[in-house]
Structures are given as C-alpha cells and as structure tokens.
Amino acid sequence: MALTHSKRPWTFHRFIRKFEPFFFISPAFIVLIIILLYPLGYALWLSFHTWTLRTFKQGIPFSDIQNYTQLFSNPDFLNALRITLTFVVCAVTIELILGMGLALLLNQDIKARGFLRALILIPMMCTNVVIGLMWRLLLNYQYGLVNYYLGQIGILPVEWLSSPQVAMWSVILVDIWNTTSFVALMLLAGLQTLPDEPYEAAKIDGASSIQTFTYLTLPFLKPIILVVLLWRFIDTFRIFDVIYLLTAGGPARVTETISIYVYRYGFQSFNLGVAAAASFIMMLIMLVFAALISRSIGKEE
Amino acid sequence: MHRRNYHVLKIASKIIIYSLVVLAVFLSLAPIVYLFITSFKEPDLTFAIPPVWVFAPTTQNYNEVLSSTNFSKYFMNSVSIALITVAIAIFLGSLAAYGFSRFRFRGKFWLKMGALVPQMLPPIVLVVPLYVLFNRLDWIDTRQALIVSYLTFTIPLSIWMMTGFFDDVPIELEEAAMIDGCSRIGALIRVSLPLAVPGIAATAILAFIYCWNEFLYAVILTGREARTLPVIITSFMTNKSILWGRIAASGSLVLIPVIIFALLAQRYLVRGLGKGAVKG
Numbered sequence: 001m002a003l004t005h006s007k008r009p010w011t012f013h014r015f016i017r018k019f020e021p022f023f024f025i026s027p028a029f030i031v032l033i034i035i036l037l038y039p040l041g042y043a044l045w046l047s048f049h050t051w052t053l054r055t056f057k058q059g060i061p062f063s064d065i066q067n068y069t070q071l072f073s074n075p076d077f078l079n080a081l082r083i084t085l086t087f088v089v090c091a092v093t094i095e096l097i098l099g100m101g102l103a104l105l106l107n108q109d110i111k112a113r114g115f116l117r118a119l120i121l122i123p124m125m126c127t128n129v130v131i132g133l134m135w136r137l138l139l140n141y142q143y144g145l146v147n148y149y150l151g152q153i154g155i156l157p158v159e160w161l162s163s164p165q166v167a168m169w170s171v172i173l174v175d176i177w178n179t180t181s182f183v184a185l186m187l188l189a190g191l192q193t194l195p196d197e198p199y200e201a202a203k204i205d206g207a208s209s210i211q212t213f214t215y216l217t218l219p220f221l222k223p224i225i226l227v228v229l230l231w232r233f234i235d236t237f238r239i240f241d242v243i244y245l246l247t248a249g250g251p252a253r254v255t256e257t258i259s260i261y262v263y264r265y266g267f268q269s270f271n272l273g274v275a276a277a278a279s280f281i282m283m284l285i286m287l288v289f290a291a292l293i294s295r296s297i298g299k300e301e
Numbered sequence: 302m303h304r305r306n307y308h309v310l311k312i313a314s315k316i317i318i319y320s321l322v323v324l325a326v327f328l329s330l331a332p333i334v335y336l337f338i339t340s341f342k343e344p345d346l347t348f349a350i351p352p353v354w355v356f357a358p359t360t361q362n363y364n365e366v367l368s369s370t371n372f373s374k375y376f377m378n379s380v381s382i383a384l385i386t387v388a389i390a391i392f393l394g395s396l397a398a399y400g401f402s403r404f405r406f407r408g409k410f411w412l413k414m415g416a417l418v419p420q421m422l423p424p425i426v427l428v429v430p431l432y433v434l435f436n437r438l439d440w441i442d443t444r445q446a447l448i449v450s451y452l453t454f455t456i457p458l459s460i461w462m463m464t465g466f467f468d469d470v471p472i473e474l475e476e477a478a479m480i481d482g483c484s485r486i487g488a489l490i491r492v493s494l495p496l497a498v499p500g501i502a503a504t505a506i507l508a509f510i511y512c513w514n515e516f517l518y519a520v521i522l523t524g525r526e527a528r529t530l531p532v533i534i535t536s537f538m539t540n541k542s543i544l545w546g547r548i549a550a551s552g553s554l555v556l557i558p559v560i561i562f563a564l565l566a567q568r569y570l571v572r573g574l575g576k577g578a579v580k581g
Contacts, residue, residue, distance in 0.1 A: 024400025028393040043430040118567040125563040127514040129531040130552040143348040238423030279426040
C-alpha cells in the first residue's frame with residue numbers, strides 16, 4: 001500500500017497545495033523582475049562605463065569608477081544634492097504641519113464632510129505638467145494673478161520664479177498646494193479611527209485641548225504620521241515634473257533637484273554613464289532614509 | 302448668563318471652523334477654476350491686467366488645440382497606453398494580491414516588501430537604462446515602450462492596494478463555497494472577485510490616472526509617434542512664446558477625466574492610498 005510507506009505521501013495534490021500561492025504571485029513577480037531588475041542591473045553596469053550619443057555605436061568602454069569620482073568633484077551635482085535636501089526638508093515639514101491642521105479641521109463636526117473631502121482631494125490627482133504650467137501662469141511677475149491681488153492689498157510684486165532668493169520657496173509653495181491634501185486625508189483617516197474612551201477620561205480629568213493633542217492624539221497617530229512621512233519623503237526626493245515645468249531648475253540652478261540634474265546630464269548632453277551613476281547615488285541616499293523611516297514604522301507596529 | 306456665553310462661543314467657533322474649511326477648499330480649487338476660465342478667454346484677454354472675469358466665452362483655444370496638433374491621435378495614444386497598462390497590471394496584480402491575502406507561506410513578508418520597493422524608485426533611475434535598452438530593441442517612440450515603463454509602477458501599486466481590498470473580503474465565504482464543491486479558482490471568481498469589485502475598480506482608476514498623468518518616461522522615450530497628452534501640452538511652449546490659451550485648453554481637456562475619476566472613486570482612493578499607494 002502506497003500510503004503506508006510514508007507518512008506524507010508526495011502526491012500531485014500535495015504538490016499543488018504547496019505551490020498554490022506561488023501560482024498566484026509568480027506571474028506578477030516574473031514580470032517585475034524582467035522589467036525592473038534587468039534595467040536596474042543594466043544601469044549599474046552603465047554607471048561604470050562611458051556612454052555618449054556620439055560614441056556608443058563604436059562601443060561602450062569600461063571607465064572604472066571614473067563616473068562616480070567625477071560626480072563628487074562636480075559642483076553642480078553637489079548643488080543638486082543640497083537643493084534636493086533643502087526642498088525635501090522644507091516641503092515635508094510644512095506639509096505635515098498644514099496637513100495636520102487641515103485634518104483636525106475636517107475632523108470637527110461639520111456638514112457634508114465627504115463632499116468637502118472629495119473637493120480637497122482634487123489637487124493631488126491633477127496632472128503634474130498642468131500643475132506646473134498653471135502655477136507658472138499664476139506666479140508670472142507681470143501678468144500673474146498672485147502678484148495682481150497682492151498688489152491690491154498693498155504688497156509689492158514678487159519675482160516668484162525668476163529671483164534666485166524666492167524661486168525655491170515658490171516651488172515649495174506649489175508642492176504644498178499639490179500634496180497637503182494627501183497628508184490631510186491620510187491623517188484624517190487616522191483621526192477617525194481613534195478610540196473614544198481615553199478622550200472622555202482626559203476630559204473628565206480636565207485636560208486642555210493642547211494637552212489632549214500632545215499626549216493622546218499625536219502618540220495614537222504616530223504610525224500613520226510615519227507612513228505619511230515616508231511617502232512624502234520619497235515623492236519630494238524624486239520630484240521632477242512640477243519643478244521642470246515651473247522653473248526647469250532655474251534661475252541659476254537654485255531649484256535644480258537631482259532628478260532634473262540627471263535629466264539634463266543624461267538627455268540633453270547624452271552622457272548616460274554619468275547620468276546612471278548620479279541616479280544610483282540618488283537612489284542609495286533615498287533608500288537609506290526610506291529604510292530608516294520604515295524601521296521606525298516597523299517598531300511602531 | 303453663563304449658558305449664553307457658552308452658546309456665543311460655540312457659534313463663534315463654528316463660524317471660524319467653517320470659514321477655514323471654505324478657505325481650504327477655495328485655495329485647493331481656485332487655480333484649477335482659473336485654468337478653466339482662461340481656456341475660454343480670447344488670447345488678448347489672457348493677460349489683461351486687471352484680470353477680466355466677465356467676458357464672452359470663446360472656444361477658439363479649443364478649436365486651435367483640436368485642429369492644429371493631431372490632438373486626437375495623441376489622445377488615443379494616452380488612452381490606449383493607459384488602458385492596456387491598467388489591464389495587464391490589474392490582472393497580474395489581483396492574482397498576486399489574492400495570493401498574498403489568502404495564503405500563508407515562507408518568505409511572504411519579504412516578497413510583499415519587495416513589491417513595495419519598486420514604488421519607491423525614482424523614475425529617473427529607471428529611465429536611463431530603459432532608454433538604452435529600448436534603443437537597442439528599436440522600441441523608442443513606440444507605445445509598448447511606455448506600457449512596459451508604466452508597468453514598473455502600476456503592478457506594485459495594484460498588488461499593494463488590492464491585497465488590502467482582498468483582506469476585507471471574509472475568507473469564510475470562500476471556504477463555504479469550497480465546501481459546497483467549488484474549486485479555489487471557482488471560489489475566487491464567483492465569490493471573492495465580485496465582492497472585491499469596488500476595490501479593483503478604485504485601483505484601476507488610480508493606476509489609470511497615474512499613467513494618464515505621467516510625463517518623465519513619455520518625454521524621454523517617445524518622439525512624434527507615441528507621444529502622450531502631457532508631452533503635447535508642453536509643446537505649446539515654444540522658444541519664441543508660450544501659447545497660454547492653448548496650454549489652458551489642452552490642460553483642461555487632460556484634467557477633466559482625472560477630476561471625474563477622482564471624484565467617482567474618492568472614498569476608495571483615500572482608503573487605497575493608505576494601503577501603500579502613492580503618487581507616481
């Protein structure tokens with residue numbers, strides 16, 4: 001009898017059972033490996049080679065770590081790194097604060113909350129190209145509505161996009177417009193799942209609303225805040241479209257983030273080896289920060 | 302006396318809350334409304350200072366956009382690329398999501414995390430090697446090049462969003478169907494899939510919007526043939542001048558479907574975004 005020979009007969013049925021989950025998940029993963037890992041590996045290879053539009057037909061010579069060393073002595077690249085970090089820190093901080101305010105506001109007892117939430121969602125879904133160009137029109141020095149209405153209340157016109165001192169803040173402003181709703185809606189979803197009991201207890205104990213916020217709401221929301229922080233960090237770090245259409249990295253490179261730098265190096269001067277190296281450095285920096293935030297998310301859970 | 306003070310305070314706080322909400326909604330929507338209004342202005346009114354709010358609307362900008370630039374061809378590019386991408390991503394993604402949601406197996410956590418990482422990748426990192434590889438395949442300026450590129454972010458998005466939605470469908474219903482003689486595939490198709498439809502639809506909508514909005518891959522990997530609408534909008538910025546009327550009109554045409562879709566799916570979108578999806 002076949003069954004008595006072994007306790008766990010290796011039947012076709014058992015085989016199917018064991019590999020059933022992989023039947024479901026492997027198609028997606030096979031496709032992802034082909035379209036992601038292969039290009040990524042190729043990019044890594046490319047970053048150690050010289051590829052230019054003029055020379056690639058004759059061959060792609062190995063250039064050792066030259067692309068990398070060249071980048072770290074390139075003031076434009078270091079500038080792009082600095083600009084990106086400034087942008088990330090300022091934009092994300094302001095968005096988190098404003099988003100929290102907006103979430104608390106929408107969490108009040110207001111009518112038609114669902115409808116208002118839907119309206120506020122719109123900016124984050126809009127096409128980035130349109131957002132960039134629309135704000136370029138609004139912030140136009142001579143003809144822009146923003147300067148006109150500021151003028152009406154007695155404020156002198158501002159060179160939003162052409163002054164090196166202001167351009168970075170304009171880019172941040174547009175990003176705030178674009179994504180604060182994301183922060184707010186995520187936090188609002190969190191606020192609506194908070195338990196009632198601790199709040200009632202705090203009320204009985206006579207806690208002020210600031211105390212309740214710091215000692216109850218913030219700790220409760222911490223996991224969600226970290227998730228929002230992670231996604232906002234990633235999105236601001238890799239930002240391209242909006243800035244490209246608002247300022248194209250100018251004036252005088254004060255808004256040239258790494259993505260724009262790589263674009264310029266790769267697809268305007270067609271030096272793809274250097275572009276690949278720069279994008280790899282960018283990715284590594286990003287993954288380190290993302291891993292740090294993810295780790296604290298893991299700790300929370 | 303005390304009671305009345307309390308009442309006044311309550312009304313005052315209501316007024317403050319509502320006016321802040323109105324302000325937030327106004328700030329969110331005013332730029333978009335301004336874009337729509339501008340798209341109906343005569344070119345010489347676009348830059349009128351003080352701004353003109355009452356005018357006879359004209360469809361001149363739209364006529365120019367629709368006639369001058371092969372707009373319908375590029376519209377079809379955008380639609381077909383987004384639809385094909387979404388169909389593939391939803392098919393592969395829902396299978397994988399079902400697998401993650403219904404089975405316990407070794408390495409599940411790491412595979413799931415592995416599916417999250419691609420969504421974090423900056424597109425500029427991928428577009429450099431993709432450009433060289435597509436160049437070699439002679440795929441530059443083809444729709445399949447964009448479809449492949451867009452799958453890199455829509456498949457992970459689908460896996461993550463739909464795993465969450467499948468988790469919400471109780472497994473007991475499926476088990477009951479399987480006891481009644483359904484196969485697993487049968488139970489998936491007859492029981493879980495219909496219940497997960499709203500979630501799948503929301504995922505499809507979000508993935509469609511991301512493809513529809515995408516710019517970086519489109520501007521680098523396409524030329525005259527396979528361009529999509531976001532690239533066409535930027536073509537109204539020439540070296541000599543920026544044709545704001547046409548930008549406003551084409552921008553409005555691109556935004557309208559996005560806004561309709563976003564409003565239709567908004568409830569699920571917020572939930573789905575919480576499940577690990579993010580603007581691509």
